[in-house]
Each structure stands twice: as structure tokens, then as C-alpha cells.
Amino acid sequence: MAHASARDLDLRTAAPFGISRWTHSEFANYAVELRAGEHVGRGEAAPNRRYGESREEGAALLADLAPEIADLEGPAGVEALCERLAADEGAAWPALRAGLSAAAWDLAGKQAGEPVWRMLGLERPSVRSSFTIAIGAPEEMLAQARAASAFGTLKVKLGFDGDLELAQALARELPETNFRYDVNEGWSRERAAASLAVLAALGAELVEQPLAAADVDGTAWLKERTSVPLFADEAVLTIGELEAVAELYDGVVVKLSKAGGIASAFALASACKLRGLRVLLGCMVESSLGIAAALQLAGLADHVDLDGALLLAHDPFAGIAVEGDRLRASREPGLGVRPVE
Secondary structure (H helix, E strand, O other): OOEEEEEEEEEEEEEEEEOOOOEEEEEEEEEEEEEEOOEEEEEEEOOOHHHOOOHHHHHHHHHHHHHHHHOOOHHHHHHHHHHHHHOOOOOOOHHHHHHHHHHHHHHHHHHHOOEHHHHOOOOOOEEEOOEEEOOOOHHHHHHHHHHOOOOOEEEEEOOOOOHHHHHHHHHHHOOOOEEEEEOOOOOOHHHHHHHHHHHHHOOOOOEEOOOOOOOHHHHHHHHOOOOOOEEEOOOOOOHHHHHHHOOOOOEEEEOHHHHOOHHHHHHHHHHHHHOOOEEEEOOOOOOHHHHHHHHOOHHHOOEEOOOHHHHEOOOOEEOOEEEOOEEEOOOOOEOOOEEOO
């Protein structure tokens, strides 16, 4: 099929990006490239230690797999390889699989002269995204929110001392803005119950992962005590994990770099819908290459949070139309993005 290789993507956010577990400004992503004749398919891998990956390990495994990848036929062959990697008893390699999957679809689209969304049988994506307010000093978070006034929905990271006071201040300053919140496993049960009562009064749209992913009993206890929709993020990577927690949440955050690629994310979003769960299509801190791959599936989502590239000081890819808070996928073949020279 194609020659496989990896290229480093050293990304830097315009401002420090903090969640309840850490704060970073630099992100060691990489692009998976599949070359066949005159065409190059590209996909982004955004490895995360939370899911057992690093760039160095992913690139090394890709090099080992390159001879096998060269014999594969089209996206179907690559997706089958990704399924085998997912079944490995060791690391499941979700970010590597996401990069491989996206590169295969990008290559196939370029070879066929068609955008990926059309190859998937979907309409051209044109959706509104939220914008993330990362954890920092309260005055910095307030300034970030004011600067993001073009976005009708802001996703605020919580899970720090004084987080509720910050949420209340944001609601006062931006009364016309819709707020959703992401705790990244940062609360205890009792703190979560008390905090959700406050956020409910503020009109919270939803809250992502208030408790540790492994705290199944605590999440069941919490769901009985709040009217705020709870969304699983770290708790659900794949369909295999969905069944065990489907009754505990109102929705699921689907990310290509968690699910392991376009086909896996499509399947997970579809499985959520069948169970009556809402889908929030999300992302890691990624360039427009990674965002473009996720954007192909935006028509399957109830909520969209694809702001990863908008957080960057410099985006090494271009091709997604951004108008205020609206993202529109390209009509160009493949994923519709290109490297910025």
C-alpha cells in the first residue's frame, strides 16, 4: 500500500494549558505519513501518558510495523491492523492507531479525489465548537474567557482550589455564554456533589468526568444526586468499556486519540447513540491535522469541542475554515488540510 514514517510535531500552546492533573505548554505529537506514488496521507498522533503512550514509543512501533503496512490495501487494511493493535495485551496504542487511521483515510481520499466525510457517507461538517478555558490564575482564566467572546460555549477546566468561585465569576461576567465544565477526575465524591449543586444553579450544560474513572460506585452515587448531565471522558476509551458504565453517565466524550482512529470513533459514537447516550466529539491539544480527522465525524455528535488547534501559538497545518466559533471542513480531497510552509 504505502511507505509509513513518522515526523515530529512539536506543538506549543499560546498560553499554559492546565487541567486538574498537570499544566503544560509543550506537546510532543507526531504525524504519521503514508506515501504511495505522488500522494502522501497524513494523520496526527497525540500521545498521552494517561493512556500509556509517548511519541518515542509510538514512532518506534510504527517503524517496526512499516513492512506490514506496506502490504496493506486501503483504509480497511489499516483499520484491521489498528484492531489488532487494540487487542494487544500490552499498550493499546490509541494515539498511534488514530494517526495511522487518519493517514490511511487521507491517502485514500487523495487517491480518489474525494473528501473523507463524503467517503464515509456523511454531509460536509459545519459545526459550532466550544473553546476551553484552562486552569491558571483566576484573573488569567477570566481574561481568556473574555478574549473568547466569539464562542457561544466555553468549556471551563475545574478541579482546583477556588474553582467554584471562578465558575461563578465567569457566569456573572458573561451572562450570555453557555458553560460546560471538565474536572478531569479532580473531585472527591462529597466535593463533587456539593460542586454540582452550585453548577446546576449556574445552568451548567454538562460536566465531564467529575470523579476518577475507576470510581464506578461513586459515579452511580453522584448521578442520583444531581440534575447536571455527566459525561464520561477518561472512563470510556472504547466500545468494550462502554457497557460497564453506560448507566452511570448521560453522555460520552469521543476522541480519536482515545478511541484509536476514525473507524473506532465512528463505531463508539454509534454505540453511544444506540444506548441513548449523548456524544461530545472532543480532542487533545492537536494541530489542524488532528482536528480535521475528528471534524469528519462531527455530524454524529450532539456537542463539539474541537478547539485543540485554536489553542496553539503556531498551527503547522491549514485548511479548516474557522468563522467565530464555527468550524467547516474542507471540500478538498482527503482530510482537506496541508502543511504550512
